[in-house]
Amino acid sequence: MQNHTTMSPREFLKKYHFDHRMVDGSFYPRTPLGVGPGDRVGVVLFNLGGPTGLDGVEPFLYNLFMDPAIIDIPLPAMLRDPLCRLIARKRAEGVREEYALIGGASPLNEHTRQQAVLLERRLADELAAATGATFHTYMAMRYAPPLSEDSVQQMHEDGITHVVLLPLCPQYSKTTTGASVVYWHALQQEGCMPDWPTSLIFEYATHPDLVCAFSGRISEGLSRFAEKERGNVHILFSAHGTPLYEKTRRHDPYQDLVFSTVRAIMDAWDGPNPHSTAFQSKVGPAKWLSPSTPDHLGTLADSGITRVLIVPVAFVSDHVETLFELDMEVRKEALEAGIVKYEVCEGLNDSPHFMDCLVDMVRRHVQSADGSAPRSPQ
Template sequence: MARGVPMQRVAVVLFNLGGPDAPDSVRPFLENLFTDPAILRVPGFIRPWLGRFIARRRTPAASENYAILGGRSPLLDLTEAQAHDLQAALNEAGGAEYRCFIAMRYWHPMSDATARAVREWGPDRVLLLPLYPQYSTTTTGSSVTAWDEAAARAGLAVPTKTLCCYHSDPAFAAATAAAVQTAYEAARAALAPEVKLRILFSAHGLPESIVKRGDPYQWQVEQTVAAVVERLAIEGLDHIVCYQSRVTPQKWIGPSTELELERAAHDKTAVLICPIAFVSEHSETLVELDVEYREEAERLGVPGYYRVPAQNSDPGFIAALRDLVRRAEADDRPLCSFAGARQCPKPFGDCPHARARIRAPELA
C-alpha cells in the first residue's frame, strides 16, 4: 500500500441467535423469538398475540434450563471470544483493517445497536458472517432481514456482502472432523471392545412444512455430515443425522434425536452426539444434550453416552472463518457461498441465491 494511503476498513458482522443475560430476560427473549415472522409463520394479525402466548407458556421450562447455566446464556461471551480471535486472525493476515461486530437476533446486542456502532466506526465496506454454517430462512435469512432494516434506520450505506453458508467448506469440515475424531477415540477407549459406537449428528430441527416450501437447511446439514464423515475416514462408521429441539406440535423433520436414542438402546449401541449445526455452546448443547438427553439415554439403557464439544474458539474453526472472510472479500458477488456461486439444487427456492435472482437477475 502506498505511503499515506489509509488501509480500507472492513466491518465483519457476526450473526448469532442470542440468549437471555439474566433470569428476567428469559421471557422477552422468547417473545422476540416467537414473534419473528420467519419463526412463527401465521397471519401477521395473529402473530403478536400468539407469539407472546407461546413465550409465556415456555418461560418456566426455559427458566429452569437457564438456571442450570447460572441464570443466563453463555452464548454472548463465547461469541465475543470468537469475534476477538477472528479479528486478530484477519488483521494478522493484513491487507485491510478489520473489526468484528456482533449482531444477535433475539437479545442484545441486536442489529439496531450494532448497525449504529458499525456506522460510527466508519467502514469502507461490511461483510455479514453468520455463525450458522447451514443456511435457513429461520436463522441466517431472518438475521439478514433484521440487519438490512437496522442498517437503513442507522443510515449505514456502504457496500455490503453476505456469506450465506459454509456447510461443506473444506477447512470447516476438517476442523469439525478433528473434534469428532478426538471425541470418538476417547469414547472408544472408554468402552469395552464389544460395545458398538454410533455417532448421532444432531442438528436443530425445523417444521417439515418450511423445508417443503424450499428451505435448504436439511439438505445443507446432510452435506456437512457427508463432508465430515469423508474426512474421518473411519471404516464402517455407524452414524446418522438426527434433529432435536422440537417446539411446536406440527410435523418436524426427522428422525428425532430422541428416537435415535431409543434405537441405540434397542441395538445396545453407545452414542457419541455431535451438535453439527451449532458452533457455540448454549442451552441446546449444555442442557438439552448434556443433561436431558443424557438422562434419557441412561433411562433407556444406552450403554454409553458421549458428546463432541461445539467449536467455540477452536483455532481450526477460527482459521476456517478467517479464510471464508478473505475469499468472500475477493469475490465480486454481493451474495456468496463458501464456494462463491450458489450451491443448493434448484428445488430449494428459499436458497438466498434463488431469491436474489428473482429480485435482481443481474446480481445472481
C-alpha cells in the first residue's frame, strides 16, 4: 500500500474510461466472505456526501462536476478542470442559499454517521459471536469528506482484513453506487489500499425490512392529513432522476429497481391510496427519466387531485434534495398548480426497520470460516 492515498479529480479523470462493470457492479463479487476468529471486517458505507458548511459548497460542486461516472462529457482533464471550476463557482452562490435554508450544511453526513454507529453496534451484538470476527463501519463519501481515501487510511490503521461494500442507495445505479465503486476500484488499482477480500452489496430494492421502513414513514406522513382524507391521499414516490441514455444505451438497472421498490411497498400497503412515481432533480438539456416530479404534480392537480404525500423512495437520508427541493421548492410549485395539501415523508434516516435491513444485508455477505451463514437472532 502506498503512503500517498489521495487521488485528485484530475488524476481520476485521466485514468477513467467507461467500463460496463459500472453498470452491473461486477468490479467486486457479491458472494459471502468467509470470516473467522481474529478477522476484522470493515463495512464501508458508500454515499455521495454533502458540504459540512457553506464554505464547502463550491468544492463539493467541483468534485461532483468533475466525476465522469455521473457527467460523462468528452473533454480532457486540461479543459474540463477549468470548466468545472467555473461552473462550480457560478452555481455555488445559489446552492449556498439552499443549504442556508436547511441549516447551513448537509444533514446527510450526520445521518450517515448515526447509521454507521448503529450498524456497528448491531453487528457487534448479532454477528461477532456467530463468526468470531469483529465488525467496524466506515463512511466513504464520494464528493465531500470523509472521502474514500479517509476510510481506506483508517481501515489500514485498524488492521481490517475483509471488506463489505454497503451502498446507502437501495436501487443500484451507475451514477450513484457505480460512481463510488469505480472510484474505490481505481484507488485499489493504484495501490492505495491493500488487496482486501471484498464483497459488494449490489442492491436491496425490495428487501422486506426496507419495505417496512418506507411503510412506516408513509403512515407517519398520512397522519398529517385529516383522518377522513387519508384514504384519498395520492402517494407520489419521487426518485432522483438520471439521464435517459443511461437506461437506453447503457442499460442502467436503476429505473427498474425504483419501480420494483414501489411495487413492493404498495403490495404490502393495506390502504386504498392511489399512487404514482416520478423523477426529480433534472439538470441540463438532455432527456431524463420522466415524468419529472414537478410536471407530474401539475398533471395530478389538473386531474382533480388535491392532496399528495411525497415519498423520497431512492434516498435513505434527508438532505438538500428532500429538505429544500421537495419540501420547499417543489412544495411551492405544487401549491401554485392547485394541490391543496402537500406533505413530504421524513427520510429513513435511523429508522429501526432500515437498520434491520442493513444488518441483514451485511449478514448475507459474510459467513463463518466453516461456510455457515450467521443466523438472525430469534
